[in-house]
Amino acid sequence: MKRTLLNASVGAALLAGTMFSAIASAADTIKVGVLHSLSGTMAISETTLKDTMLMLIEEQNKKGGLLGKKLEPVVVDPASNWPLFAEKARELIEKNKVDAVFGCWTSVSRKSVLPVFEELNSLLFYPVQYEGEESSKNVFYTGAAPNQQAIPAVDYLMNEIGVKRWVLAGTDYVYPRTTNKILEAYLKAKGVAEKDIMINYTPFGHSDWQSIVSDIKKFGSAGKKTAVVSTINGDANVPFYKELGNQGISAQDIPVVAFSVGEEELSGIDTKPLVGHLAAWNYFMSVDAQENDAFIEAWQKFIKSEDRVTNDPMEAHYIGFNMWVEAVKKAGTTDPAAVQEAIVGVAVPNLTGGLSAMMPNHHVTKPVLIGEIQDDGQFDVVWKTSGLVAGDAWSDYLEGSKDIISDWRAPLSCGNYNVKTANCSGQNF
């Protein structure tokens, strides 16, 4: 025991040494910060994104780096602890002098680091779908805004499946609450009556779904086609789908469309009871495109396993990283202010066979895909938007947000501009 402790501390000292020497050679490399939790509850999802970043950086270096310099990843572990995200972000920018940071998973972690990035004027690329209602000069939202995921999914159910009654089920925290508020307003604007919408919230990690599923069953037996729009988060999904299966509700009777269930989440569970249920994302591993095949091959080689899957936030990092690379080339420097200006309008290939562009509101354009879960844990694409959808920072369906636009180009340079009062109110946290 003592010996291993000793070895470990020697190892740590060596590691610290190499880190110091790395800092010493800072002038010859461009540093990229990776801010993903490698321990704690979020480690399940975020570790994969850290590996994705390491792979992208390695590949870029093989292509000769950037501006004649090598890229160097700086990985820190915020340990699923929201205040620690802010501390680690500050450490990356002030101590390690990184030029851009790729990271965060939950909205809480993003809100926690946002003031740091604005204060130190650095760049953050955020790769996960979120509830919108935010646009910062220093953040680039490469995940989906509600109009790039939730709204098209509802359109699909309404127009293609003919759904008339809606269950909005979510975990009780900010993303589901805001998304459901937007969806409720949207459905009402489309003429859905109050009594045809059922909203339900459950605590984190909820495992006893009997009465909720039974309520959904009753709600769905009123003779009108019913669907569940699920913003249920994480672990709670498995018992939910199991209970649906046990109570005999198949995807043909009451389809469930989820916004937080992807390939990575499905790889840990028995998918038989889930077949036919839906998910809306901007990317699926099963998409047939050359870029995707190449990406999957590179990923499985990098991670040394043929069983590892790819998912939507990974594609978001792929897009975000390539956009940053292109913007740096365009600006000829890694200076955050110059890159911020250069990146708007930059278009790079996404993994579904098209191009994604950075919009002036710091969101990107992406196609929206609806997939059905298969028994092998993959999704079959059953529907796709006809073109690309531009991310909308401020929802058009919410009171108080529909008059607000975001445009970071001069002369407006504002993330929160009210077109009615012609007033820029700055960032609200």
Next chain:
Amino acid sequence: MLIRSLIILLLLMTTSAQAAKVETGNDAYNPIFEALYTGSFTEKEQALKDLMQTDIEDKKKFLNGIVNKTLMVHKKSKKVVWVEKQGSKFKMTDAFSGEDLGLDKKRKVKKFAINNKMRSQVSALISTMDLDSDDAEKRLAAINSMLANPAPEYAGFLKQRLDKESNNKVKQAMQLGIALADLGHEDTEVRLAAIDNVADSLAPAVRSALANMAENDTDKQVREAAQKVVLEQEEQVRFFGYIETLFFGLSLGSVLVLAAIGLAITFGVMGVINMAHGELIMLGAYTTYLMQQAMPDSVGLALVLSIPAAFIVSGVVGIGIERSVIRFLYGRPLETLLATFGISLILQQMVRTVISPQNVPVSNPEWMSGFIQINSVLSITYNRMYIILFCLAVFALLFFILKKTRLGLEVRAVSQNRAMARAMGIRSSRVDAMTFGLGSGIAGVAGVALSQLTNVGPNLGQAYIVDSFMVVVFGGVGNLWGTLIGGMSLGVVNKFMEPWTGAVLAKILVLVFIILFIQKRPRGLFPQKGRAAEG
């Protein structure tokens, strides 16, 4: 920007046009499978209908193959193939010539993508074939799938078949179908008679048809008749709703009891505040996972064998904890709490390192999934029913051990008066270890049950530790009956509150209720009486 996306769109269209070609070796089949392969979903639905018109012999096999993804297209040779998984590759056989095409990687073959609508279409197609099946169950399923979307023209069709049908159940379903179709009949008398005929059925199709008639029928008499039946049915539905909620409550309660019953022994009888109790449950759940991995072909047997296995694993770990840590800390509750909390973290991290930080899949055996349909509005899921029975069985067994065996006698003696018990020749330290092992083993058994209901992961235990303490404290420390009745009543109260407060608030209200209750009766529902209560 617009031009660029147009160009991409054009590029996409041309590439997909090149890709579309399927070789079946028969010109009549080619366009059908091509449509199924690359067509839009409307084209695919048409193609399925076309497929039914072809002279392919075993259509059912092909339809099932498309749904179950055993029929695919080899991207390179464009051949339609049957695939069979072999390791990380697929073994392919030509679907039409039966020729063996060897192995290829997963991404080199592509499925016929289908959606839910097509899945329903296929099951409808298969069930029409099943109407003539020799198996009564299949005929019943076929009729029921027709009833899901009733149409007036079904009446004639079903009437024709009614005389030929021999099975009673199928006959009843057909009669209901006829009555349901008659609800849409032009003749008022026929409609009125049909309302009488369906009045006893609570099937959703019937209820929505009646509700519709009660509002929209052209004839006043019919409207009134429908309204009357609707009101009666609502009464019944509400009654069955209460029964259902009661069942849900009992099943939630039995989960609580299972999780708490091991703690009722270690905390209740021995007075050890064991924060690692949740992790002992987790170990039981992981034992189930490992057993299923060891025998992947017999999921059910693995589950049954997991019960003793989990008891032994958690029991041995429990005895280990007692011998190595807890026995030095008797009478020092604060230190015990901290030490066992530390153990719980160690056990969690051990599972993360040894097995995986991610949740592991534990599958349900056939006989645990599905439900018993009591009537159209009340059904009871098998897994919940088994959990309730299992909980009662565990409780009975534990009760028997404590009341009727020598170990039980010794346990009670030591917990009531340690010094006196020792004076009577009981080796109290051995009894302590055995008691703690028993409580821990029962926690492991609870883990087997929980693995069937929830996620099996390193955090499983933490989700149940608070609930377990809650139940034991509420029921009365040191009383097994208290744990049973306390757990069951908390479950039922929770479920009855859930519909009108929501799941989040229900849980909070239950906690508040317990806090108030403990203020009033600090020793719980069933306080220990007599001298034992002093300790």
